[in-house]
Amino acid sequence: MKPYRIPQLAKPYTDYDMIQRHTELPPFPDVRGHLLYIFLNHGAKDSGQRGELYTLVTTLIQLGLDTHEAVDRTNGDPGGDPMRSRQLKVLAGDYFSSWFYQLLAKNGQIEMVGTLSSAIADLNVLKANLYSKMRGMFFSGEQYLRHMVQLNMRLFLSFTPMIEDPLKELWQNLLREFCHCETVAVELRRGGEPSSAVDGFCYWHILESATEDERPLLRERNLDLKDWKKLQMKYKCDSLLRDKLHQSVDSIQGMLQSIKDESLFRELSAALDRLLLQMKISGQAAGEG
Numbered sequence: 001m002k003p004y005r006i007p008q009l010a011k012p013y014t015d016y017d018m019i020q021r022h023t024e025l026p027p028f029p030d031v032r033g034h035l036l037y038i039f040l041n042h043g044a045k046d047s048g049q050r051g052e053l054y055t056l057v058t059t060l061i062q063l064g065l066d067t068h069e070a071v072d073r074t075n076g077d078p079g080g081d082p083m084r085s086r087q088l089k090v091l092a093g094d095y096f097s098s099w100f101y102q103l104l105a106k107n108g109q110i111e112m113v114g115t116l117s118s119a120i121a122d123l124n125v126l127k128a129n130l131y132s133k134m135r136g137m138f139f140s141g142e143q144y145l146r147h148m149v150q151l152n153m154r155l156f157l158s159f160t161p162m163i164e165d166p167l168k169e170l171w172q173n174l175l176r177e178f179c180h181c182e183t184v185a186v187e188l189r190r191g192g193e194p195s196s197a198v199d200g201f202c203y204w205h206i207l208e209s210a211t212e213d214e215r216p217l218l219r220e221r222n223l224d225l226k227d228w229k230k231l232q233m234k235y236k237c238d239s240l241l242r243d244k245l246h247q248s249v250d251s252i253q254g255m256l257q258s259i260k261d262e263s264l265f266r267e268l269s270a271a272l273d274r275l276l277l278q279m280k281i282s283g284q285a286a287g288e289g
Helices: 006-014 017-022 030-041 048-073 082-106 111-134 141-157 165-190 201-209 214-220 225-234 237-257 262-281
Strands: none
Touching: 006 048, 006 082, 006 141, 017 214, 017 262, 030 048, 030 141, 030 165, 030 262, 048 082, 048 111, 082 111, 111 141, 141 201, 165 201, 165 237, 165 262, 201 214, 201 225, 201 237, 214 225, 237 262
16 A cells, blocks of 8 residues: 555645745644545555545545634634634635545546535535534533534545445444544643633533533633633543543554454554644643643
């Protein structure tokens, strides 16, 4: 199997000075891309080039969707112009997502254009359902986390019919746990500031358990940093998320131990190492806490 090099292949489509100078982009979905690449290529003949192309376009779409999602949460990046930052996020998201059609069409993969377009439509329906539940204000932290994991899986699940039958269950289970780890790591990062934590796991978890005195402040989203930190500590948000991170990593390791194919085991172990490194770099290593 060809070495995994999707982040390098994506750079010509994602690295623009103006975007990087004036706004902050979400992380590239590298770990999910690596997992998809392994399963598309493992044991399949003549699929190396297609697997690389499919992984590249899927990660570009995901980056575009994540960039658009960040527009709704941003209050402007530190030291920058808030309006310019929002505008650039919208344009960058459109730009990243637009490449999938051009790259697939150029390589004669028109059917895959339809498959991914359908997945994007399904994902938008899932998002609309999520936002509807949020507006109702009757939403738990656990429900939020499940919805976010489903959203992060959706594009990648489009390729399940292409995975070898004996590997489909393993693919879906690993994808779920990898997405769970990535989602929890994001929630740990965004929970530090009340402005970014609003409508995240910590917010919904605290609101679900809050006292009658605390709920009005949460519903009005009128919390300063000191009050927010007190609530985080009282309701043990970070320790709860770290426990979830540990459990998912343990689950992944357990699944890997059951794999008999040595080549697949090595490749998936490398993907897990990539996930753990990503979490360590972001300050959320599974061994912390």
